[in-house]
Amino acid sequence: MLRTTSSTKKRKILALAVLPAVVLPVLAGCSDPGASAAQPESGAAKNGVVYNTSVEQNRIRGEKDAAAASAVPEAIAKDGKLTVATTAGSIPLSFHATDDKTPIGVEVDIAQLVADKLGLELDLQVTSWENWPLKTQSGDFEAVFSNVGINAARVKLFDFSTYRAAYMGFEAKKSSTYDIKGSDDISGLKISVGSGTNQEKILLAWNKELEAKGKAPATLQYYSSDADTILALSSGRTDLNLAPYPSVTYRENTRDDLKVVGKVNAGWPAETLVAATTLKGNGLAPAITDALNSTIKDGSYGKVLERWGLSEEAIPESKTVTEATFGTGK
Missing domain, CATH: 3.40.190.10 (Periplasmic binding protein-like II)
Incomplete structure (x- = not known):
C-alpha cells in the first residue's frame, strides 16, 4: 500500500501521506494496504510456505543489542516502548489474524525484531494509510512499518531505515x-x-x-x-x-x-526500497538502522522473510536515508 489555513496545511500533509499504495502520486508508497484480504486455507501454499494466520504467531524474537539501544533518543526510550503504526490490510505484509482484530504479517514481525533489538516493548497501532503521515508528524507514532517506499516527497517529512526490496x-x-x-x-x-x-x-x-x-x-x-x-x-x-x-x-x-x-x-524509473519511517530529524532512524543490521547479522531477519515467503526481497544491509542522502547512493 501511494488534498489548507490549518485546513490547507492539513490537506497538504495528507496529500503527501497517501502512498505505499495509495493517494498523492509523488508520495505514493509501495502499497495500499487498506482492505481486508482473504485468508489462506490451511496447509502449504504452492511456494511451499505454510502461512500462519492465527492469533498464536510464535514470532521469531531477537536479543537486545546494547549499541543500537543506546542510540535511541531519550525522549523516545523513556517510556520503554516503541510505538509502531501499521495498516493491517494486505497479506502477507500486514493484516488481521483469523480473529479479525490481531495485526500480523511480515511488517509486524520485523517491527517486533527491531523493538527487541532496541530493548523496547512493541506498542503496535493499526491505522489507515491516509493517517499515518499526520500521526507520525504529531508524535502519535514513533515509527511506521507498513510497506512504505522511499521517494522524493516523503524525505522532506520523514527519515527512513531500509529493510526490503520494493x-x-x-x-x-x-x-x-x-x-x-x-x-x-x-x-x-x-x-x-x-x-x-x-x-x-x-x-x-x-x-x-x-x-x-x-x-x-x-x-x-x-x-x-x-x-x-x-x-x-x-x-x-x-x-x-x-x-x-x-x-x-x-x-x-x-x-x-x-x-x-x-x-x-516501486521507484520506477529509478529504484527504491521499503523502509521503516520516522519523523524527520528526531534521531530515531539511525538506531532502527543499527537494529535492522543486527537482525541481518544474526539471521533473524532472514528467518522472518522466509516465514512469509519473501526471501527474494531481502537486502544485505540496512541504510539510513534522509533528505540529505536521498538519491546519493550513500
Whole structure:
C-alpha cells in the first residue's frame, strides 16, 4: 500500500501521506494496504510456505543489542516502548489474524525484531494509510512499518531505515496471456490501482508515454478494498491489478485463478526500497538502522522473510536515508 489555513496545511500533509499504495502520486508508497484480504486455507501454499494466520504467531524474537539501544533518543526510550503504526490490510505484509482484530504479517514481525533489538516493548497501532503521515508528524507514532517506499516527497517529512526490496506486481486471470514489461503492454487495458500510490504514479507516467506515441492509454479503476479489487479482476471487469509484489505473489500461490504477469520497481524509473519511517530529524532512524543490521547479522531477519515467503526481497544491509542522502547512493 501511494488534498489548507490549518485546513490547507492539513490537506497538504495528507496529500503527501497517501502512498505505499495509495493517494498523492509523488508520495505514493509501495502499497495500499487498506482492505481486508482473504485468508489462506490451511496447509502449504504452492511456494511451499505454510502461512500462519492465527492469533498464536510464535514470532521469531531477537536479543537486545546494547549499541543500537543506546542510540535511541531519550525522549523516545523513556517510556520503554516503541510505538509502531501499521495498516493491517494486505497479506502477507500486514493484516488481521483469523480473529479479525490481531495485526500480523511480515511488517509486524520485523517491527517486533527491531523493538527487541532496541530493548523496547512493541506498542503496535493499526491505522489507515491516509493517517499515518499526520500521526507520525504529531508524535502519535514513533515509527511506521507498513510497506512504505522511499521517494522524493516523503524525505522532506520523514527519515527512513531500509529493510526490503520494493517492487510492484501486475496480476491477471490465470487464463490471460499478458506479459507486462512497459507502457506499450498496457495500452487500452483496464487496470485497478490504489489512489495516490507509487503504482498509480507509475501507471500515470506510462499513460503519458502511450499518449505521446498516439496509443490508447490504460483506463485506471479504483476500488475501496482488496476484496473488491480482486473480485473485479477475477470477474473480468478489469484486465490487470497493480499492487505490492508480495501481495500479488501471495495470491498467485494461494489461489487457482490468478497469476503474476509483470514486475516493476516501486521507484520506477529509478529504484527504491521499503523502509521503516520516522519523523524527520528526531534521531530515531539511525538506531532502527543499527537494529535492522543486527537482525541481518544474526539471521533473524532472514528467518522472518522466509516465514512469509519473501526471501527474494531481502537486502544485505540496512541504510539510513534522509533528505540529505536521498538519491546519493550513500
